[in-house]
Amino acid sequence: MKHILLSGSTGFVGQNLIQYFQETTLGTIQPLNLREPLAGNLPSADAVIHLAGKAHDTGNTSKPQEYFDINYGLTKELFDRFLDSNIQDFIYFSSVKAVADTVEGKLTEESNPQPKTAYGQSKLKAEEYLLSKELPEGKRLFILRPCMIHGPGNKGNLNLLYKVVKFGIPYPLGAFHNRRSFLSIENLLFILNRILTNQSIPGGVYNLADDEALSTIEVIRIIAEASKTKAKIWTLSSDLITKLAKVGDKIHLPLNSERLKKLTESYEVSNEKIKAALAIIALPVNVREGLTITIKSFSNS
Incomplete structure (x- = not known):
């Protein structure tokens, strides 16, 4: 039984994840409200799943700094708390848009990141911060880059x-x-289940599709x-x-x-890297x- 701290629990993926946990024996979820300042140490848990963020505004009405304050600033704060905790896994939901706004051929994890929007740039900056920190022994970091999720x-x-x-x-x-x-919510939940229940899966950056x-x-x-x-x-x-x-x-x-x-x-x-990690x-x-x-x-x- 896993106990998960979940930010972004009210969003589409968060609601599906909560329902999935309720319908399976995977464990329990404790929502984290990042709209309020984090006080003290993180609660005891097996993993943090960080979904909260400012989504891409197709109307282009948001100020660029808002993306960095939320997508980078909140991620940095939460990850620093994770490093000081006994929690084993940190799963960060980034985006393929952290790498590219347009793609020729197939996007892979080796593609050189060149985001053009404030949304993508803020996601990439968060990724870079997470990867710059040395993980204590026994901890895993997953940076997941989903394409368009539906369900x-x-x-x-x-x-x-x-x-x-x-x-x-x-x-x-x-x-x-x-x-x-595309990425169906069913496949996303399958991937998260495998990551949470198999400690031999290595952390890293993974595209999801x-x-x-x-x-x-x-x-x-x-x-x-x-x-x-x-x-x-x-x-x-x-x-x-x-x-x-x-x-x-x-x-x-x-x-x-x-x-x-x-x-x-x-x-x-391309989803070949995550399939290889899951051995499927x-x-x-x-x-x-x-x-x-x-x-x-x-x-x-």
Whole structure:
């Protein structure tokens, strides 16, 4: 039985992790509220899972310093407390965006980090601080870089695509051809379970993604099948769509440049390192199964 200290317990991943612990015999979770200053030593536990952070603001309304105050500052403070404690494991949720905003080929752990946004830069700065500290004997540090995580209850671009398909709105971005990696919450929880229950898994930096990447058009078709409707895909001029997205930037339409980029760019992430560490050939849930579970949850909600 593991006892885990969890920051970010109210977020999407945090809520799923709490439910997972309740449904299994893995152990117990004690939420950490980092909105208040940490006082004294950390409570006794087996591991700290640090999820809390400032997410990427697609509307670009946040001040850059806010990302560094939260994503770097809070992580530094919590990790320093961990080093002074008897807790064995520190699991930090970073992001693939700590490495790159756009990817050519596949993103690996050996890719040279060059984040362009304050969000990615703040995540990378936190990573660099964690890796700069010498770990006492018996402690492990995991820096996990997930790509887009999805699952029941998840909001965001998948939910937007679902609404487009469900209400019979034609998807106008058929001219864009891409490959994107996803991460189902089921596979994420599987990975965390293995890390927490197997002390032979070495700490380090690990990308997290499902085994296969998909195009957005493939995702549209999966959504249509899961929601028992017909996919309508239009192949409009990519130049026209780009101009419309720039208009959306100015008058706050659902389609803006940031969302267009997320929907149409390629972003493939290799998960070979984490699979090798876990001594597995494939993750338990394939990308199509995971997306179908997520889409059906939209239909039921």
